[in-house]
Amino acid sequence: MARILYDLCGADQRLRFSPFCWRAHMALRHKGLDYEARPWLFTDKDEIAFSVEGDGSKATVPVLVDDDDRVINDSFEILRYLDHAYPDTPLLDQDRAESRARFIKYWSETQVAPAIFRIIILDIFRNLDERDQPYFRESREQRFGVTLEEFHNPDQGREMLDRALTPLRSHLQELPFLDGQTAGGADYIAFGIFMTARVMRGEPLLSGEDVVGQWQDRLLDEFHGFARSATTVRELQAN
Amino acid sequence: MARILYDLCGADQRLRFSPFCWRAHMALRHKGLDYEARPWLFTDKDEIAFSVEGDGSKATVPVLVDDDDRVINDSFEILRYLDHAYPDTPLLDQDRAESRARFIKYWSETQVAPAIFRIIILDIFRNLDERDQPYFRESREQRFGVTLEEFHNPDQGREMLDRALTPLRSHLQELPFLDGQTAGGADYIAFGIFMTARVMRGEPLLSGEDVVGQWQDRLLDEFHGFARSATTVRELQAN
Numbered sequence: 001m002a003r004i005l006y007d008l009c010g011a012d013q014r015l016r017f018s019p020f021c022w023r024a025h026m027a028l029r030h031k032g033l034d035y036e037a038r039p040w041l042f043t044d045k046d047e048i049a050f051s052v053e054g055d056g057s058k059a060t061v062p063v064l065v066d067d068d069d070r071v072i073n074d075s076f077e078i079l080r081y082l083d084h085a086y087p088d089t090p091l092l093d094q095d096r097a098e099s100r101a102r103f104i105k106y107w108s109e110t111q112v113a114p115a116i117f118r119i120i121i122l123d124i125f126r127n128l129d130e131r132d133q134p135y136f137r138e139s140r141e142q143r144f145g146v147t148l149e150e151f152h153n154p155d156q157g158r159e160m161l162d163r164a165l166t167p168l169r170s171h172l173q174e175l176p177f178l179d180g181q182t183a184g185g186a187d188y189i190a191f192g193i194f195m196t197a198r199v200m201r202g203e204p205l206l207s208g209e210d211v212v213g214q215w216q217d218r219l220l221d222e223f224h225g226f227a228r229s230a231t232t233v234r235e236l237q238a239n
Numbered sequence: 240m241a242r243i244l245y246d247l248c249g250a251d252q253r254l255r256f257s258p259f260c261w262r263a264h265m266a267l268r269h270k271g272l273d274y275e276a277r278p279w280l281f282t283d284k285d286e287i288a289f290s291v292e293g294d295g296s297k298a299t300v301p302v303l304v305d306d307d308d309r310v311i312n313d314s315f316e317i318l319r320y321l322d323h324a325y326p327d328t329p330l331l332d333q334d335r336a337e338s339r340a341r342f343i344k345y346w347s348e349t350q351v352a353p354a355i356f357r358i359i360i361l362d363i364f365r366n367l368d369e370r371d372q373p374y375f376r377e378s379r380e381q382r383f384g385v386t387l388e389e390f391h392n393p394d395q396g397r398e399m400l401d402r403a404l405t406p407l408r409s410h411l412q413e414l415p416f417l418d419g420q421t422a423g424g425a426d427y428i429a430f431g432i433f434m435t436a437r438v439m440r441g442e443p444l445l446s447g448e449d450v451v452g453q454w455q456d457r458l459l460d461e462f463h464g465f466a467r468s469a470t471t472v473r474e475l476q477a478n
Contacts, residue, residue, distance in 0.1 A: 090335075097336035099410075099419035100343060106406035107346060167345035171338075180338035 006048050006063040009039040010127045014231035017199040019192030020075040024062040026188035027079045029223040031086045042132040076105055079185050091185035101186045108190045111164040116193050118157030121148055123200045127233050165212050172211040183222055191219050195227060202234045245287050245302040248278040249366045253470035256438040258431030259314040263301040265427035266318045268462040270325045281371040315344055318424050330424035340425045347429045350403040355432050357396030360387055362439045366472050404451050411450040422461055430458050441473045
């Protein structure tokens with residue numbers, strides 16, 4: 001049985017930096033499922049065109065191919081699919097639990113990620129495959145309305161991040177995970193963007209004194225240190 | 240069997256404006272439970288001193304007295320208690336669902352409420368019982384570090400609110416409630432502060448075109464329009 005996760009990579013194929021793919025990685029590990037993490041570039045649209053309708057130009061990762069013929073895209077839909085297909089060890093649960101995880105997804109994407117991107121956007125760009133750099137620059141500059149260099153604003157990003165993380169800090173004073181005593185889907189959803197920073201930045205984004213940094217550490221240690229062992233630009237610079 | 244909810248009120252006893260008490264009101268209605276909403280002033284600490292340890296100076300509402308002798312304070316603990324004591328029609332659910340609702344509580348309290356207070360702080364102050372005004376001014380000015388008049392900043396509040404509500408707007412494009420297809424504990428937790436604005440402001444905070452305003456409208460209509468029928472300063476001005 002083939003299970004393939006199409007997984008965005010950088011100039012070095014070992015750099016896996018998509019926050020959305022990281023949600024899928026953690027979810028698959030949570031379920032104890034084996035899979036091939038197939039490297040994919042932004043410019044490899046044709047390779048995953050099968051995952052969307054139309055001409056494939058909107059295709060993006062993560063894409064999960066399960067059992068050779070079940071195709072799921074979108075990280076939240078992948079987590080939902082995994083809960084339906086492999087009901088043991090739930091990720092999202094159902095109904096209101098799932099709905100609240102969806103809110104946490106939107107909180108992460110609209111409050112946390114924009115802050116982190118202002119800190120790491122040039123780190124990402126520099127470590128992309130050169131075939132992806134023009135596409136990344138053009139698409140992101142259109143989205144931002146400014147150049148990557150103008151968008152890059154670590155001071156503003158830090159201030160935004162500090163404000164955005166306030167509810168998570170309050171939560172983590174009470175509980176070790178967003179999902180309570182053990183890690184679950186809501187944690188993986190929020191964690192993805194922190195892996196982007198870890199992989200592409202070369203230095204830690206959060207300190208060990210920060211309760212969010214400690215939460216990140218707990219997630220890095222999950223599944224026998226799976227995420228902690230992921231290649232980062234720091235290892236590549238050292239070699 | 241006596242069930243009493245101690246409920247903060249304003250200069251007119253019909254003005255019930257505490258966001259935390261409103262979470263409890265909606266939760267009790269959700270469970271279909273009858274209760275007396277006993278009016279309480281900030282300066283009535285002695286009356287609810289039984290609900291805390293020590294000298295009672297830290298006592299605050301909501302306080303729920305159930306079955307004459309079970310005493311619960313803190314709105315989130317009241318919702319948890321109601322789920323344990325009356326398991327039908329869950330509010331929070333358990334485990335990860337409850338944990339995610341706790342995160343939504345912190346999001347509401349650290350991101351939404353500070354924005355709304357900058358818009359309505361003087362509306363609240365003006366409509367307090369005169370016995371509560373000195374206490375409210377002193378305690379809030381100590382907390383804010385500035386006077387109420389300096390804290391009052393509707394333009395800044397609007398900007399903060401617009402930013403804070405982004406994840407909720409995204410969520411409500413997909414689902415009618417934070418808890419999915421029907422309202423639940425996460426909705427009531429987030430809704431409380433909007434009732435504060437509605438009761439004390441005299442004019443709507445959100446327009447009907449705003450998906451968040453539409454969500455608010457759905458919650459105002461719950462339980463046969465229970466929250467919509469709550470007295471606001473507008474009715475008192477008209478009379």
